[in-house]
Amino acid sequence: MPAPLSADSLEQEPGTPSPLGASPAAGSKPGVNFALYAPNASSVTLCLRDWDDRPVMEASLQRTGDVWHAFVAGLPQSKVLYGYKVDGRGGWDTPFRWDKNKARTHPCRCCCCCCAILLDPYAKHVKGRAVFGKRDDFEQFKTREGSVFRGTFDFEAEPFDWGAAYKRPDIPLKDLVIAELPVRLFTAAESSGLPAGQRGTYAGVAAKVEHFKEMGINAGKQPGLWELLLPVFEYDELEFQRRWGRLPACLHTGAVHLNFFAPMSRFGSDGAGPLAAAREFKEMVRALHAAGIEVIIDVVYNHTVEGGDEDSYLLSWRGIDAGAYYQQDPDSYVKMLNYSGCGNTVNANHPATAQQIVDSLRWWVEEYHVDGFRFDLAPCLCRDATGKVMSNPPLVRAITKDPVLSKVKLIAEPWDIGAYMVGSFPNWDIWAEWNGKYRDDVRRFLRGDAGLKSEFATRLAGSADLYHTHNRKPFHSVNFVIAHDGFTLADMVAYNDKHNDANGEQNRDGTNDNFSWNCGVEGPTDNGAVKALRQRQMRNYHLALMLSQGTPMLLMGDEYGQSRQGNNNYYGHDTPLTHYHWDQLEQAKQNGWFRFYSELIKFRRDNPLLGRAEFLTTQDVTWHEDRWDDPESRFLAFTLHDRGQGCGSLYAAFNAHSFEVRVTLPSPPRGKKWCRVVDTNLAPPKDYTPGGNAGVDPVYGVQGYSRILLIPQDA
Numbered sequence: 219m220p221a222p223l224s225a226d227s228l229e230q231e232p233g234t235p236s237p238l239g240a241s242p243a244a245g246s247k248p249g250v251n252f253a254l255y256a257p258n259a260s261s262v263t264l265c266l267r268d269w270d271d272r273p274v275m276e277a278s279l280q281r282t283g284d285v286w287h288a289f290v291a292g293l294p295q296s297k298v299l300y301g302y303k304v305d306g307r308g309g310w311d312t313p314f315r316w317d318k319n320k321a322r323t324h325p326c327r328c329c330c331c332c333c334a335i336l337l338d339p340y341a342k343h344v345k346g347r348a349v350f351g352k353r354d355d356f357e358q359f360k361t362r363e364g365s366v367f368r369g370t371f372d373f374e375a376e377p378f379d380w381g382a383a384y385k386r387p388d389i390p391l392k393d394l395v396i397a398e399l400p401v402r403l404f405t406a407a408e409s410s411g412l413p414a415g416q417r418g419t420y421a422g423v424a425a426k427v428e429h430f431k432e433m434g435i436n437a438g439k440q441p442g443l444w445e446l447l448l449p450v451f452e453y454d455e456l457e458f459q460r461r462w463g464r465l466p467a468c469l470h471t472g473a474v475h476l477n478f479f480a481p482m483s484r485f486g487s488d489g490a491g492p493l494a495a496a497r498e499f500k501e502m503v504r505a506l507h508a509a510g511i512e513v514i515i516d517v518v519y520n521h522t523v524e525g526g527d528e529d530s531y532l533l534s535w536r537g538i539d540a541g542a543y544y545q546q547d548p549d550s551y552v553k554m555l556n557y558s559g560c561g562n563t564v565n566a567n568h569p570a571t572a573q574q575i576v577d578s579l580r581w582w583v584e585e586y587h588v589d590g591f592r593f594d595l596a597p598c599l600c601r602d603a604t605g606k607v608m609s610n611p612p613l614v615r616a617i618t619k620d621p622v623l624s625k626v627k628l629i630a631e632p633w634d635i636g637a638y639m640v641g642s643f644p645n646w647d648i649w650a651e652w653n654g655k656y657r658d659d660v661r662r663f664l665r666g667d668a669g670l671k672s673e674f675a676t677r678l679a680g681s682a683d684l685y686h687t688h689n690r691k692p693f694h695s696v697n698f699v700i701a702h703d704g705f706t707l708a709d710m711v712a713y714n715d716k717h718n719d720a721n722g723e724q725n726r727d728g729t730n731d732n733f734s735w736n737c738g739v740e741g742p743t744d745n746g747a748v749k750a751l752r753q754r755q756m757r758n759y760h761l762a763l764m765l766s767q768g769t770p771m772l773l774m775g776d777e778y779g780q781s782r783q784g785n786n787n788y789y790g791h792d793t794p795l796t797h798y799h800w801d802q803l804e805q806a807k808q809n810g811w812f813r814f815y816s817e818l819i820k821f822r823r824d825n826p827l828l829g830r831a832e833f834l835t836t837q838d839v840t841w842h843e844d845r846w847d848d849p850e851s852r853f854l855a856f857t858l859h860d861r862g863q864g865c866g867s868l869y870a871a872f873n874a875h876s877f878e879v880r881v882t883l884p885s886p887p888r889g890k891k892w893c894r895v896v897d898t899n900l901a902p903p904k905d906y907t908p909g910g911n912a913g914v915d916p917v918y919g920v921q922g923y924s925r926i927l928l929i930p931q932d933a
Contacts, residue, residue: 222268223266223268223269223274223294223298224274225266225274225275227292228249228266228274228275228290228291228292228293229246229247229249229290229291229292230277230288230289230290230291231246231249231288231289231290231291232280232287232288232289233251233252233253233280233287233288233289234251234253234282234287234289235253235282235283235285235287236253236285237253237340238253238254238255238285238340238574238577239252239253239338239340239341239342239479240252240300240338240340240341240342240369240371241253241373242295242373243289246291247291247292248291248292248295249289249290249291249292249293250289250290250293250295250298250371250373251287251288251289252264252279252287252288252289252290252300252338253285253286253287254279254285254286254287254302254304254338254340254538255284255285255339255538255539255542255570255574256284256285256286256302256304256306256538256539257283257284257539257542257570258306258308258314258539258541258542259286259304259305259306259316259538259539260305260306260307261278261304261305261306262278262279262281262286262302262303262304262305263276263277263278263279263302263303263304264276264277264278264279264288264290264300264302265300265301265302265303265335266290266293266298266299266300267298267299267300267301267368268298268299269297269298269299269345270356271299271356271366271368275290276303277290284570295371295372295373295374295375296371296372296373296374296493297370297372297493298370298371299345299368299369299370300338300341300368300369300370301335301336301337301338301368301369302335302336302338302538303334303335303336304316304336304537304538310527313540313541313546314539314540314541315532315536315537315540316537334532334533334537335366335368336532336533336534336537336538337367337368337369337476337477337533337534338369338534339477339478339534339535339538339543339574340479340574340577341369341370341371341477341479341480342369342371342372342479342480342496342581343369343370343371343372343480343481343483343492343493343496344367344368344369344370344452344476344477344480344483344492345367345368345369345370345483345491345492346365346366346367346368346452346454346476346483346484347359347365347456347484348484348489348491349484349489350402350418350455350468350484350485350792351455351456351468351484351792353456359456359459359460365454365456365460367452367454367476367533369477370492370493372493372496378497378500380500380504380587381504384504384507384508385507386507386512386587386589387507387510387511387512387589388589389510389512390693391627391650391693391694391769392691392692392693392769392829392830392831393829394512394693394769395434395435395769395770395771395772395819395822395823396514396696396769396770396771396772397430397433397435397771397772397773397774398701398702398771398772398773398774399423399774400470400471400702400774400796401418401419401420401422401423401450401482401485402418402470402472402485402792403418403470403792403796403797403798404418404422404423404426404774404798405417405418405419405422405423405425405426405798406418406792406797406798407794407797407798407799407800409799409800409801410422410426410798410800411800412425415487415488415489416487416488418485419485419486419487419498420481420485420486420487420495420498420499420501420502421486421487421498421501421502423502423506424501424502424505424506427505427506427509427511429803430506430509430511431509432816433777433815433816433819434816434817434819434820434823435511435819435823449471449472449473449475449482449515449516449517449518449594450472450481450482450485450499450515450516451472451475451476451477451478451479451480451481451482451517451518452475452476452477452480452481452482452483452492453469453472453473453474453475453476453482453523454469454474454476454523455468455469455470455472455484455792456468456469457469457474457523458790461525461531467722467790467791468790468791468792469789469790469792470789470791470792470796471702471789472518473518473560473594473789474518474521474522474523474560475518475522475523476522476523476533476534477534478517478519478574478575478578479577479578479581480492480496481495481496481499481586482495483495483496485498485499486498486499496586499586500586500587503586503587503588504587507587512589512590512627513587513588513589514588514589514590514591514592514627514629515582515588515590515591515592516591516592516594517578517579517591517592517593517594518594518595519564519566519575519578519593519594519598519599520557520558520563520564520566520594520595520596520598520599520634521558521560521561521562521563521564521595521598522534522535522543522562522564524536524561524562525560525561525562526554526556526561526562527553527554528561541565541603542565542568542570542571543564543565543568543571544562544563544564544565545557545562545563545564545565545601545602545603545604545605546565546603546604547604547605548603548604555604555605556635557595557597557598557601557605557634557635557636557637558595558598558634558635559634559635563598563601563605564598564599565603566598566599566601566611566613567599567600567601567602567603567608567611567612567613568603569612572612572613572616575599575613575617576613576616576617576620576623579591579617579620579623580620580622580623583622583623583626584622588626589626589627590626590627590628590629591626591627591628591629592629592630592631592652593628593629593630593631594631595631595633595634595635596630596631596632596634596639596643597632597633597634597636597637597639597643598634599611599613599614600613600614600637600639600643600644601637607637609644610644611644614644614646614649615644615646618645618646618648618649619646624648627650628648628649628650629649629650629651629652629696630643630645630649630650630651630652631651631652632651632652632654633654638654639651640652640653640654640655640684641655641681641683641684641685645688645690645694646688647688647689647690649694650693650694650695650696650769651685651694651695651696652696652698652701652771653677653681653684653695653696653697653698653768655673655677655681655684656677656681656695656697656698656766656768657697657698657699657701658731658733659673659674659676659677660674660677660699660759660762660763660766661699661710661732661733661734661759662733663852663872663874664755664758664759664762664872664874665733665734665735665755665874666735666852666874666875666876666923667733668849668850668852669849671843671845671846671848671851671852671853671854672846674854674872675841675843675854675856677697677766678762678765678766678767678856679692679766679767679833679834679839680692680695680766680767680768680830680833680834681695681768682833682834686833691831691832691833692767692768692830692831692832692833693768693769693829693831694768694769695767695768695769696768696769696771697763697766697768697769697770697771698763698770698771698772698773699759699760699762699763700759700772700773700776701771701773702773703729703786703787704728704729704732704786705732705734705782705784705786706773706775706776706780706781706782707756707759707760707773707776707779708752708756708776708779708780708781709734709781709782709783709784709785709786710732710734710735710759711734711735711736711737711751711752711755711756711759712736712737712740712741712742712752712781712784713732713734713736713740713741713784714734714735714736714740715730715732715740715784716728716729716730716732716784716785716786716787717741717783717784717785718784718785718786718787720785720791720795721785721787721788721790721791722790727787728785728786728787729786729787732786735755737751737752737755738751741783741784751923753811754898754899754923754924755923756779756811757814757896757898757905757925758872758898758923758924758925760776760814760815760818761818761870761896761898761925761927762872762925764818764819764821764822764828765822765828765870765927766828767828767829767830767833767834768829769829770822772819774798775798776815777803777806777811777812777815777816778799778802778803778805778806778811778812779802779806779811780798780799780802782795782796783795809902810901810902810903810905811902813902813903813906814902814905814906817906817908818896818906821895825865825868826865827858827860827865827867827868828858834858837859837861838858838859838861839856839857839858839859840856840857840859840884841854841855841856842855842856842857842881842884843855843856852873852874852875853871853872853873853874853875853879853881853920854871854872855869855870855871855872855881856869856870857869857884858870860887866887866890866929866930866931867886867887867929867930868927868928868929869883869884869892869926869927869928869929870925870926870927870928871918871920871925871926872925873920873921873922873923873924873925874923875922875923876922876923877922878919878920878921878922879919879920880917880918880919880920881917881918881920882916882917883914883916883917883918883928886930886933887930889932889933890930890931890932890933891913891914891930891931891932891933892913892914892928892929892930893907893909893910893911893912893913893914893928893929893930893931894907894910894911894914894926894927894928895907895908895909895910895911895927895928895929896925896926896927897924897925897926898924898925898926899920899921899924909931910928910929910931913931914928
């Protein structure tokens with residue numbers, strides 16, 4: 219326990235305006251410097267509190283330019299809580315939110331400037347409730363009045379020991395297989411086999427390294443990349459309960475950030491708090507890197523937890539300088555612009571906000587050793603203060619040109635509410651994109667929609683129609699059929715419609731455009747033919763993804779066929795509906811699905827014809843097709859040719875008709891015969907044959923809704 223903190227042992231000095239946030243410094247004696255960007259404030263008060271949130275000292279900050287600052291000598295280097303009270307001129311009818319009389323008329327009645335202690339946007343750690351989803355005395359949970367979250371710091375005398383043998387994997391983007399992972403959901407279930415205090419934590423992820431190896435995403439020629447999803451910045455998982463009293467909503471997603479620098483403290487083990495959680499995050503990264511697995515984090519800089527003006531929470535940015543941090547309608551400052559769909563949109567290209575985002579990204583690379591970022595709703599980061607999309611957004615340019623950030627993976631989700639930028643996100647040659655057109659075209663063709671053969675071929679070949687400009691390559695297309703938003707793979711072949719009633723929004727939430735097919739029956743069924751068709755379709759989608767040029771992305775849980783009962787918007791469920799079920803994984807290993815899923819990942823990883831650095835030419839691929847313009851043709855076959863890679867060619871055929879197509883195979887390479895690796899119509903273990911079977915006939919019957927993969931072997 220730290221010694222009791224007393225104001226009698228502290229001395230205030232002017233301090234310096236940089237760096238922003240809390241930082242160790244030496245004045246008359248060791249202490250901490252505090253600096254806050256608040257250019258339009260008329261006063262700023264620093265509030266220091268002990269580890270139990272008892273008041274210790276308040277200090278008026280002095281101003282230099284746009285920054286308020288103070289140095290507190292004698293302050294301990296760890297386990298001190300702090301925040302700011304900010305006041306100024308202007309109310310809800312201006313870009314500012316400091317009018318305490320009007321603030322009291324809004325839902326957050328207690329959070330007016332006279333009493334609200336605001337969280338420092340640059341806080342490196344944040345203390346709130348101790349255990350995920352469980353209220354406690356510290357947070358002072360009040361349904362409509364907000365929760366207490368305090369900034370803190372930990373200036374350790376000794377830096378984290380990454381180890382003498384430690385090195386980052388540094389894997390080229392073209393060699394990656396991405397797996398999306400919700401940290402909380404991955405090991406929250408008892409079936410994870412972990413002690414109760416480690417379930418749903420960073421330590422839980424580190425404990426499952428062997429599972430990633432078994433899936434085949436990290437060994438051999440193409441190591442895997444591990445993307446931590448959903449986001450890992452500090453957030454309030456009980457936000458919906460606090461704001462609207464909505465039960466039992468508990469947000470496992472983390473997409474409503476309180477802060478851009480602090481790891482989510484309740485993803486740490488045993489409720490040990492923010493400092494221990496930050497160390498545990500580093501230990502997780504170190505363990506994954508030792509296994510050759512990179513760590514990309516999903517970052518949500520497009521909106522914050524403070525909601526829209528109808529919510530009126532003064533928790534951090536809004537109470538410091540709403541005009542600098544949020545996009546606002548210039549004709550009606552009471553209206554915050556909402557291109558995120560979450561009530562507000564961060565004013566990301568304001569100079570101070572852009573700098574804060576760049577500082578945050580660098581902090582995660584330099585302090586936590588993450589290997590890259592996936593930017594949620596990235597067009598929001600391209601908009602100016604009034605919401606207009608900019609062709610050369612300063613923030614994206616700054617990230618791209620930054621000497622640190624330009625060397626890590628940068629992946630944009632290139633759409634928001636109002637902008638769809640697939641293939642056109644500002645990239646300066648290095649940004650990859652989530653390819654939403656890949657998802658839609660592949661889903662539609664493989665379920666049997668007419669007139670999509672050309673689009674399907676284009677997606678398999680790396681989407682050159684989208685990514686051949688600006689010196690981008692096939693691997694800049696992040697291909698996916700399933701992601702954390704929407705149906706799981708098992709649900710996509712079992713439901714025509716979303717079933718989101720459990721979310722409490724009368725099934726109005728979640729997308730209606732799933733391009734799914736229930737294979738004849740909606741939801742669970744005992745019909746053997748329907749169940750067999752669903753298994754076949756799952757294999758079909760996975761095979762298409764693994765054979766496509768570009769960077770493939772998977773969703774953890776699909777490797778055992780996880781279902782969420784047709785719910786395609788399950789962000790508020792921290793329940794068995796969403797948890798990863800390790801007992802079901804064991805069942806998938808017995809029934810052959812996991813074997814098929816993981817072996818195809820390994821096949822892709824080890825085959826140089828897949829995951830190419832350049833777009834295919836006519837010398838690389840032969841399309842066995844003369845009916846490109848026939849909308850009723852749902853059959854596509856092609857050969858990828860070995861041009862010196864030493865691996866032999868491969869032949870694939872996709873039949874999205876309901877009936878068999880008998881196809882005459884092309885001649886195999888001289889001295890070779892075609893051997894079957896995959897036929898999705900066959901039951902395990904014949905659905906996947908490592909190295910190929912003994913050979914196939916020159917005419918092959920590709921069954922309805924089936925796909926095959928052949929490789930040449932010595933005759």
